[in-house]
Amino acid sequence: MFDNIDLLFIAPYLNVQLLLDGLLIGALFALAAYGLALVWGVMNVKNLAQGDFVIMGGYIAVVFANHGIHPIYALPIAAVIMFAFGWLLYITIIKRVIERDLFTSLLATFGIAIVLAQSLNLAFGPDVQVAQSGFKTMSFMDGNVTVSQAKLVAFVLAAILAFGLITFMKKSRMGQAIRATAQDARAAKVMGIDTEKVYAFTFSLNAAICGAAGVLIAMVWVIQPFFGITHSIRSFVIVTAAGFGNLPGVIMAGLGLGAMEQFSGFILGAEFQQATVVGVLIAVLIWRQIQQRKHRQVVE
Amino acid sequence: MKNKIILYGGTLAFGILGPMLFPAYISQFTVLWLMVVFALTWDIMGGQMGYNSLGNIFFFGIGMYVCAIVQVGMYYDVAEYTAYSGEVKVAFTPAQHFIGFAVGLLAAAVTASLLAVAFGWIVFGLRGPYFAIGTLGVAIAAGELMGAWDYVGGGGGMSLPGFPGESDGSTFYYVLMFLLAIATFLFLRWLYASRFSLAINAIRDDEEKAEGMGIQTNRYKTVAWSISAFFLGISGGIFGNMTGFIEPLEVAFPTVTFGIFMVLMALLGGKGTLWGPILGAVLFHVIKELTWTYLLGWQWVALGALIVINVVFFQQGIVGWMQERWPEKFGIEVDEPIDADNVRQREAAK
Numbered sequence: 001m002f003d004n005i006d007l008l009f010i011a012p013y014l015n016v017q018l019l020l021d022g023l024l025i026g027a028l029f030a031l032a033a034y035g036l037a038l039v040w041g042v043m044n045v046k047n048l049a050q051g052d053f054v055i056m057g058g059y060i061a062v063v064f065a066n067h068g069i070h071p072i073y074a075l076p077i078a079a080v081i082m083f084a085f086g087w088l089l090y091i092t093i094i095k096r097v098i099e100r101d102l103f104t105s106l107l108a109t110f111g112i113a114i115v116l117a118q119s120l121n122l123a124f125g126p127d128v129q130v131a132q133s134g135f136k137t138m139s140f141m142d143g144n145v146t147v148s149q150a151k152l153v154a155f156v157l158a159a160i161l162a163f164g165l166i167t168f169m170k171k172s173r174m175g176q177a178i179r180a181t182a183q184d185a186r187a188a189k190v191m192g193i194d195t196e197k198v199y200a201f202t203f204s205l206n207a208a209i210c211g212a213a214g215v216l217i218a219m220v221w222v223i224q225p226f227f228g229i230t231h232s233i234r235s236f237v238i239v240t241a242a243g244f245g246n247l248p249g250v251i252m253a254g255l256g257l258g259a260m261e262q263f264s265g266f267i268l269g270a271e272f273q274q275a276t277v278v279g280v281l282i283a284v285l286i287w288r289q290i291q292q293r294k295h296r297q298v299v300e
Numbered sequence: 301m302k303n304k305i306i307l308y309g310g311t312l313a314f315g316i317l318g319p320m321l322f323p324a325y326i327s328q329f330t331v332l333w334l335m336v337v338f339a340l341t342w343d344i345m346g347g348q349m350g351y352n353s354l355g356n357i358f359f360f361g362i363g364m365y366v367c368a369i370v371q372v373g374m375y376y377d378v379a380e381y382t383a384y385s386g387e388v389k390v391a392f393t394p395a396q397h398f399i400g401f402a403v404g405l406l407a408a409a410v411t412a413s414l415l416a417v418a419f420g421w422i423v424f425g426l427r428g429p430y431f432a433i434g435t436l437g438v439a440i441a442a443g444e445l446m447g448a449w450d451y452v453g454g455g456g457g458m459s460l461p462g463f464p465g466e467s468d469g470s471t472f473y474y475v476l477m478f479l480l481a482i483a484t485f486l487f488l489r490w491l492y493a494s495r496f497s498l499a500i501n502a503i504r505d506d507e508e509k510a511e512g513m514g515i516q517t518n519r520y521k522t523v524a525w526s527i528s529a530f531f532l533g534i535s536g537g538i539f540g541n542m543t544g545f546i547e548p549l550e551v552a553f554p555t556v557t558f559g560i561f562m563v564l565m566a567l568l569g570g571k572g573t574l575w576g577p578i579l580g581a582v583l584f585h586v587i588k589e590l591t592w593t594y595l596l597g598w599q600w601v602a603l604g605a606l607i608v609i610n611v612v613f614f615q616q617g618i619v620g621w622m623q624e625r626w627p628e629k630f631g632i633e634v635d636e637p638i639d640a641d642n643v644r645q646r647e648a649a650k
Contacts, residue, residue: 046433096612097612102429104611104612105429106429106432106433107563107607107611108608108611110560110607111604111605111611112604113604114556114601115604115605115608118598118604122597122598233437233440240430271444271447271448274444275440275445279441281433281434281437282422282434282437282441285426285430285434286422292425293425
């Protein structure tokens with residue numbers, strides 16, 4: 001089971017390679033997780049369709065690549081399409097679950113996730129696909145460490161997107177309204193903020209972020225209709241570990257999860273990838289519980 | 301009273317006459333009762349206690365594997381058996397088969413209950429959505445880990461000893477599953493009439509207050525979960541033997557099929573009621589079997605859409621809706637609401 005662990009000591013370059021790969025992919029996880037934190041914090045909706053939004057964005061990139069257009073151009077298109085899709089989903093379904101108990105939103109979005117995954121399966125088939133970007137691979141340290149340019153480009157784009165989002169939330173009128181609603185929806189309403197519109201915008205923005213993350217993931221990694229749930233769980237792990245409203249925490253947790261997955265995938269084998277994500281989730285939940293128990297004792 | 305006799309008599313007659321009249325569909329009837337067990341056991345937690353588990357299928361799969369391991373392990377070496385799965389036919393005498401099966405079911409039920417206690421310790425500190433996602437995680441992880449465990453055949457699965465004699469044992473498994481459904485129902489009817497149900501309902505309505513009133517909430521939650529695990533473990537053992545071949549992802553831990561059906565059926569019929577899950581299970585299974593093959597790949601899309609519609613627009617379920625519509629039939633006393641509109645209407649009527 002732990003066959004490869006010796007290799008890490010024999011060839012130290014492998015550690016660098018795995019760490020680098022993990023951090024580069026982890027940035028994309030953090031992006032999708034930030035969307036979840038947004039929706040969770042503002043609307044108190046736990047969106048289990050998060051990963052399927054990512055995969056939808058990925059398929060938009062694949063369609064572009066299959067038509068001979070470079071998938072990077074799919075980034076703004078996917079964001080716009082997913083924004084519209086998010087808005088549609090909001091006015092048909094999500095609007096009706098915001099005020100309801102927590103499980104309702106979870107189960108409703110789980111239903112949406114099943115519909116999306118299965119529809120994608122019908123449309124594109126169950127095969128694993130990649131959006132061919134034609135980027136080259138660079139090598140460092142005498143060819144021992146390789147980095148594909150696609151990953152670097154994706155990382156930079158993700159960073160730009162994250163920076164843009166932060167600026168948007170800080171400076172723009174809508175961003176301020178979103179933050180106000182997250183703090184206290186009733187007070188925001190009293191102050192004249194159209195919270196209904198804020199909710200719709202937040203959910204659509206989340207879908208757009210996921211769509212953009214999906215395009216990048218399709219470029220540097222693989223997508224498949226049923227990978228959505230794993231991405232959703234990843235987002236949950238990151239947000240649960242970092243807490244919402246804590247952007248640096250989300251980024252750190254995203255990078256950490258990415259690195260951890262690469263290492264466990266190397267040591268345990270690729271078939272344990274999903275089990276690793278789920279295992280980390282359970283570990284984070286237990287850790288949270290211990291924290292809470294401590295907190296409780298202090299309060300008592 | 302009369303209604304009750306019709307209801308119980310009708311169900312019993314359906315259970316006995318159904319497979320006799322349509323023997324070709326006997327395995328469908330078995331699955332129907334399995335669905336009833338699923339919905340009933342999910343509702344202990346989800347409906348009565350307000351803890352919505354997405355991972356109850358875990359106990360079903362555990363029951364299936366434990367039963368299989370015990371059945372084989374009593375007479376042969378399991379690792380050898382699974383290594384040659386399909387190639388080497390091992391012979392079980394009828395006596396060996398049935399004793400092994402009985403012990404296996406018992407072991408399945410006990411192991412599932414014990415695991416419920418163990419996992420309860422981990423997940424019961426989680427509330428609401430964390431609980432749902434945590435349990436979902438446990439079920440997914442269990443499927444993945446079983447697939448990597450070569451002792452039980454890994455992802456390739458393991459086949460179970462065949463039913464002794466000429467028949468394939470479908471009648472035998474039908475009777476077992478039917479009895480299990482009846483036992484689950486009778487046990488829950490007794491349970492819901494006891495103090496226990498008051499305590500778990502209190503947890504559902506307000507856990508902090510319940511704790512404040514001196515209810516040992518953790519103990520009640522653990523017991524409730526082990527009860528559902530107990531019956532689910534047995535159902536897993538029976539179902540595994542019925543299919544004759546078990547495999548981690550599709551048969552033992554099918555999180556997105558059976559695991560979600562449980563929730564959906566209980567919600568469809570009306571969660572938190574005794575008959576709701578049964579009604580939901582029967583209705584869902586019949587609709588599913590009638591329409592599944594005609595939807596040509598769209599059935600899963602339809603399933604997801606059904607969940608969304610059910611949860612968003614019709615969450616009280618059929619029995620819940622009936623209780624709202626005709627509360628007096630269910631022995632619920634409703635005080636007439638007094639508000640300004642009401643009074644004004646009454647004044648106008650005068």
